[in-house]
Amino acid sequence: MAATIKSVAELAGVSIKTVSRVVNKEGTVKPDTLQRVEQAIAELKYTPNKAARDLASNATSVLGYVYDNPNAYYIIDMQKGILDVCRKNNFELLIHPCDASSENIAQELVDMVDSAQLAGLVLSPPLSEMPDVLHHLNEKNISYVRILSGDSEFSSTLPYVLVNDFKAAFHITEHLIAQGHKHIAFIAGEVIHKSTTERLNGYKAALKKASIPFDESLVIEGTYSFETGVKSADVLLSMQARPTAVFACNDEIAAGTLFGARMKGVDVPKDLAIAGFEDSPFSRQTFPPLTTASQPTNEIAQSATSSLIQYLRAKKTKSHFDNLTQTFIPQLVVRSSTKVSL
Amino acid sequence: MAATIKSVAELAGVSIKTVSRVVNKEGTVKPDTLQRVEQAIAELKYTPNKAARDLASNATSVLGYVYDNPNAYYIIDMQKGILDVCRKNNFELLIHPCDASSENIAQELVDMVDSAQLAGLVLSPPLSEMPDVLHHLNEKNISYVRILSGDSEFSSTLPYVLVNDFKAAFHITEHLIAQGHKHIAFIAGEVIHKSTTERLNGYKAALKKASIPFDESLVIEGTYSFETGVKSADVLLSMQARPTAVFACNDEIAAGTLFGARMKGVDVPKDLAIAGFEDSPFSRQTFPPLTTASQPTNEIAQSATSSLIQYLRAKKTKSHFDNLTQTFIPQLVVRSSTKVSL
DNA sequence: AGCCAAAATGACAACGCTGTCATTTATTAT
DNA sequence: ATAATAAATGACAGCGTTGTCATTTTGGCT
Numbered sequence: 001m002a003a004t005i006k007s008v009a010e011l012a013g014v015s016i017k018t019v020s021r022v023v024n025k026e027g028t029v030k031p032d033t034l035q036r037v038e039q040a041i042a043e044l045k046y047t048p049n050k051a052a053r054d055l056a057s058n059a060t061s062v063l064g065y066v067y068d069n070p071n072a073y074y075i076i077d078m079q080k081g082i083l084d085v086c087r088k089n090n091f092e093l094l095i096h097p098c099d100a101s102s103e104n105i106a107q108e109l110v111d112m113v114d115s116a117q118l119a120g121l122v123l124s125p126p127l128s129e130m131p132d133v134l135h136h137l138n139e140k141n142i143s144y145v146r147i148l149s150g151d152s153e154f155s156s157t158l159p160y161v162l163v164n165d166f167k168a169a170f171h172i173t174e175h176l177i178a179q180g181h182k183h184i185a186f187i188a189g190e191v192i193h194k195s196t197t198e199r200l201n202g203y204k205a206a207l208k209k210a211s212i213p214f215d216e217s218l219v220i221e222g223t224y225s226f227e228t229g230v231k232s233a234d235v236l237l238s239m240q241a242r243p244t245a246v247f248a249c250n251d252e253i254a255a256g257t258l259f260g261a262r263m264k265g266v267d268v269p270k271d272l273a274i275a276g277f278e279d280s281p282f283s284r285q286t287f288p289p290l291t292t293a294s295q296p297t298n299e300i301a302q303s304a305t306s307s308l309i310q311y312l313r314a315k316k317t318k319s320h321f322d323n324l325t326q327t328f329i330p331q332l333v334v335r336s337s338t339k340v341s342l
Numbered sequence: 343m344a345a346t347i348k349s350v351a352e353l354a355g356v357s358i359k360t361v362s363r364v365v366n367k368e369g370t371v372k373p374d375t376l377q378r379v380e381q382a383i384a385e386l387k388y389t390p391n392k393a394a395r396d397l398a399s400n401a402t403s404v405l406g407y408v409y410d411n412p413n414a415y416y417i418i419d420m421q422k423g424i425l426d427v428c429r430k431n432n433f434e435l436l437i438h439p440c441d442a443s444s445e446n447i448a449q450e451l452v453d454m455v456d457s458a459q460l461a462g463l464v465l466s467p468p469l470s471e472m473p474d475v476l477h478h479l480n481e482k483n484i485s486y487v488r489i490l491s492g493d494s495e496f497s498s499t500l501p502y503v504l505v506n507d508f509k510a511a512f513h514i515t516e517h518l519i520a521q522g523h524k525h526i527a528f529i530a531g532e533v534i535h536k537s538t539t540e541r542l543n544g545y546k547a548a549l550k551k552a553s554i555p556f557d558e559s560l561v562i563e564g565t566y567s568f569e570t571g572v573k574s575a576d577v578l579l580s581m582q583a584r585p586t587a588v589f590a591c592n593d594e595i596a597a598g599t600l601f602g603a604r605m606k607g608v609d610v611p612k613d614l615a616i617a618g619f620e621d622s623p624f625s626r627q628t629f630p631p632l633t634t635a636s637q638p639t640n641e642i643a644q645s646a647t648s649s650l651i652q653y654l655r656a657k658k659t660k661s662h663f664d665n666l667t668q669t670f671i672p673q674l675v676v677r678s679s680t681k682v683s684l
Numbered sequence: 685a686g687c688c689a690a691a692a693t694g695a696c697a698a699c700g701c702t703g704t705c706a707t708t709t710a711t712t713a714t
Numbered sequence: 715a716t717a718a719t720a721a722a723t724g725a726c727a728g729c730g731t732t733g734t735c736a737t738t739t740t741g742g743c744t
Contacts, residue, residue: 004700024702051392097421097422255627285597286601346729357693359733360694370691397730
């Protein structure tokens with residue numbers, strides 16, 4: 001049926017090993033044999049059998065992307081970025097959405113890596129920040145790359161990519177302050193996400209720099225959801241000393257806040273400025289569109305995936321792996337939810 | 343390192359073939375040997391090597407999900423549904439986002455199935471409706487299941503799942519009519535999507551049933567995007583005989599229309615009723631929330647995937663495959679964008 | 685007990701590739 | 715030219731399964 005390495009070898013008049021060398025670009029093949037073999041490969045439309053390859057080389061080339069994140073856009077972007085790099089490197093991608101709050105998530109991941117025979121994992125928050133999970137993976141000697149917002153207390157020789165939410169939050173808050181706001185509320189998402197505290201800290205730092213006292217009562221704890229935004233708007237707008245601006249931990253919360261403000265007949269941005277975070281597509285589609293911070297999710301994913309693949313290669317050949325970490329800073333995007341003149 | 347079938351066989355005191363029988367649930371093993379083997383498997387934490395298995399059985403158990411759809415929520419839901427069924431059946435899933443409008447998309451898919459050695463494909467619109475693509479797949483004897491909105495002119499013995507957009511659009515339009523509207527505009531998405539024409543036809547049918555003459559000028563052609571909605575609002579609201587209601591082909595367009603209406607100071611739903619389609623999360627998060635049609639994407643995906651797996655099994659054992667097609671009808675969800683009293 | 689069919693189990697090749705090591709061929713230095 | 719070395723190629727075992735077919739065991743009958 002399908003061409004095998006044997007049929008290619010016969011057609012090219014060489015041994016199967018030489019074909020293997022060509023396919024794997026080992027480089028130790030004479031130009032003219034190389035050409036003959038390539039010709040034969042093309043003629044027979046030969047594709048190496050993955051199963052045979054994996055079996056013989058005792059290594060798979062499938063990565064897993066594990067995530068628990070409600071933001072569909074983020075996930076889709078991540079997937080695309082990871083896939084791009086996978087394709088370029090002849091890796092495949094298995095996706096594994098899961099529930100980070102589940103009791104035995106660590107075991108689930110270990111089992112999954114095991115049964116799917118994965119070469120490594122790409123972990124995005126919050127999984128990438130859960131010591132228990134990382135610990136289990138390390139114990140089983142599973143390779144992974146992490147995408148982190150802010151430094152991790154959990155160090156290892158494995159690669160990771162940093163997204164500096166602190167600075168981005170700092171910039172957003174500074175922007176609000178620059179608009180003349182002094183009463184700025186902060187609506188937090190789940191605290192299990194490290195980004196939540198990073199963003200809160202960025203917010204605090206900007207206040208401090210502007211000598212605006214931090215007011216605990218202006219911080220509302222919630223989840224990364226529209227509902228949190230709606231409820232928070234209700235709370236904030238009923239306060240005696242109403243805030244004039246809100247920094248929501250993500251766009252969904254911000255959209256909810258906007259919704260809540262409108263329900264109360266509060267004009268945005270005149271009576272209340274609202275900023276989000278993440279630059280989701282719908283941050284552009286609310287009325288008015290939301291000021292937010294934009295991160296290059298696709299690039300982040302690519303960077304993480306290349307690191308992982310490099311790491312895996314180094315591990316296989318037992319050569320040295322240079323753990324050079326890339327850092328990304330989400331960029332402030334100003335839209336009319338915080339600026340009247342826009 | 344990892345346990346193999348051999349080590350399990352030794353521990354259990356049987357031949358590797360018997361272990362294989364147990365693992366594959368062939369059923370021809372005596373209860374007590376079965377138990378001994380299972381015990382050994384558990385003790386050694388044995389997981390069959392996928393590569394060896396695939397190689398020996400000459401069949402992979404990896405499905406591909408191919409899509410080109412801008413709706414992140416839809417894709418995520420589809421992925422989850424497909425994955426659920428895959429996991430239950432020990433299949434794996436490879437995702438393949440692509441560009442349906444690319445010149446050689448058909449070839450790309452064929453190559454991809456080839457190089458990734460896929461067992462079959464799950465196709466969602468618009469790929470599932472492109473004769474050229476299907477033709478190429480058939481030629482290469484590639485198995486696939488299609489998710490279709492409305493009957494397909496391209497028939498084959500392969501399974502498919504129907505989503506009746508016609509009826510759903512009919513219901514939405516009827517709802518608008520029931521609210522007293524007689525001038526109802528229709529904003530279309532890309533015509534490459536069959537769902538677009540299906541929805542248009544449903545709209546027409548409902549008008550007809552209510553004896554409302556179909557007015558060509560109330561139909562706007564666009565894309566499934568927010569921008570289309572914004573622009574269409576502009577056009578529609580500048581007409582001499584303004585429509586009082588809009589049926590947008592999906593929620594994103596509807597959100598854009600809403601945005602456009604607001605820009606013009608038009609009150610929704612009082613001066614303009616707006617309905618969308620798809621029940622995206624953000625249809626709940628606009629102000630006012632959007633009336634829409636909700637489809638059980640997850641279930642649809644599951645249904646499609648089971649069909650495909652059944653088909654593959656039947657094909658392998660050369661037994662008969664019963665092509666029983668399931669049909670889903672998106673349900674009307676009424677929210678305040680079309681109903682004042684809500 | 686003795687026979688037979690059916691059920692249970694095992695021996696072993698094969699799947700298509702890579703890794704190891706031996707062999708051949710080309711290249712360089714003398 | 716010749717030896718010494720490097721580069722190119724090949725032979726063949728093995729990777730961990732499943733499939734085929736042979737063999738052993740079991741249970742039901744006489």
